[in-house]
Each structure stands twice: as C-alpha cells, then as structure tokens.
Amino acid sequence: MEHQFILSGASTKEERYREFLPQFESLVSDVDDEIAVLANAAAALREVFGFFWIGFYRVKGDCLILGPFQGSVACFRIKKGKGVCGAAWEQGHTIIVPDVDKFPGHIACSSLSRSEIVVPVFSSGKEPVVKCVLDIDSEQYATFDDVDKCYLEKIADILSQSLY
Numbered sequence: 716m717e718h719q720f721i722l723s724g725a726s727t728k729e730e731r732y733r734e735f736l737p738q739f740e741s742l743v744s745d746v747d748d749e750i751a752v753l754a755n756a757a758a759a760l761r762e763v764f765g766f767f768w769i770g771f772y773r774v775k776g777d778c779l780i781l782g783p784f785q786g787s788v789a790c791f792r793i794k795k796g797k798g799v800c801g802a803a804w805e806q807g808h809t810i811i812v813p814d815v816d817k818f819p820g821h822i823a824c825s826s827l828s829r830s831e832i833v834v835p836v837f838s839s840g841k842e843p844v845v846k847c848v849l850d851i852d853s854e855q856y857a858t859f860d861d862v863d864k865c866y867l868e869k870i871a872d873i874l875s876q877s878l879y
C-alpha cells in the first residue's frame with residue numbers, strides 16, 4: 716500500500732499544516748504500537764515538510780532515549796534538564812530556539828543544525844506527564860515560529876493518544 720499526503724491548495728506553511736493534520740490523524744489512529752506510530756510520524760513530517768532532522772526522544776527514568784527519527788545519526792541519551800530536549804521535558808512546554816549557538820547547553824548532534832523546536836508529548840488522561848519529546852532541527856536560522864508551535868502541539872496531542 717502506498718500512502719500519499721494530498722496538500723492540494725496549500726501554499727503557506729500554515730495551510731500545509733492545516734491540510735496535513737487530518738491526514739496525519741487518520742494515518743496514526745487505531746495503531747496500537749507506540750514505536751510504529753512514532754516511526755511513521757517522523758517519516759510523515761519529514762516527507763511533507765522536508766525537515767533536516769525530525770525525531771523523538773522517549774522518557775526512560777531520568778533520561779530521554781533516542782526513539783524513531785529521520786535524519787543523520789543522533790545522540791542516544793539526554794539527561795533531564797540538559798540541552799533543548801531535556802529543558803522542554805523538565806519545563807513541560809515547547810521551546811523554540813532561533814539560533815542554537817545562543818541556547819546555553821545546546822547539544823549539537825549535527826554541526827549543520829542552526830535552529831530547533833522541541834515539543835513535549837504528554838500522556839493522555841487525568842494527570843498528564845511528558846512521555847516523549849518531538850525534536851525538529853533546521854539547517855537555517857530562525858526556521859520555527861508560533862505557527863510551527865501551534866500545529867506541532869496539535870500533532871503532539873494526536874500522538875499522545877498512542878502513548879502508554
């Protein structure tokens with residue numbers, strides 16, 4: 716089965732996200748395997764938006780451990796509070812970094828990365844906790860803005876239904 720995303724009228728980034736969202740939801744809904752969902756989520760986001768590096772780090776004890784991703788080899792383990800990923804986990808909110816060299820403690824998995832966004836993915840249910848983070852890197856400065864934040868948080872909400 717070949718899967719194709721259809722972004723017929725999308726010319727702006729926001730329109731692309733808006734058209735992508737329901738298609739993404741139908742792709743991952745009713746899949747009861749966390750790794751399978753995150754793997755296809757990484758592939759879908761890379762395919763549609765062409766991100767330089769896109770992937771997930773999953774919470775295991777006091778660390779984030781590398782999960783499904785698309786892009787070059789990345790660091791395996793990030794401690795809570797460390798780097799952009801560890802900070803987004805600890806603070807429980809999205810962090811946008813326009814210039815990674817200006818973020819104290821940024822962890823450089825690729826010297827080509829210039830800007831970054833990290834979005835926590837919470838568990839669903841009454842007392843949500845961070846289950847993993849969605850990390851996206853760009854080779855350009857200041858790639859990510861409030862539009863990315865808004866729609867990537869919606870994507871994180873959809874993913875939270877698949878995390879146990």
Ligand code: SME
Nearest residue numbers: 789798799800821822824
């Ligand atoms: N830059 C991240 C580390 C992960 S890589 O970008 C894939 C950070 O500072 O947490």
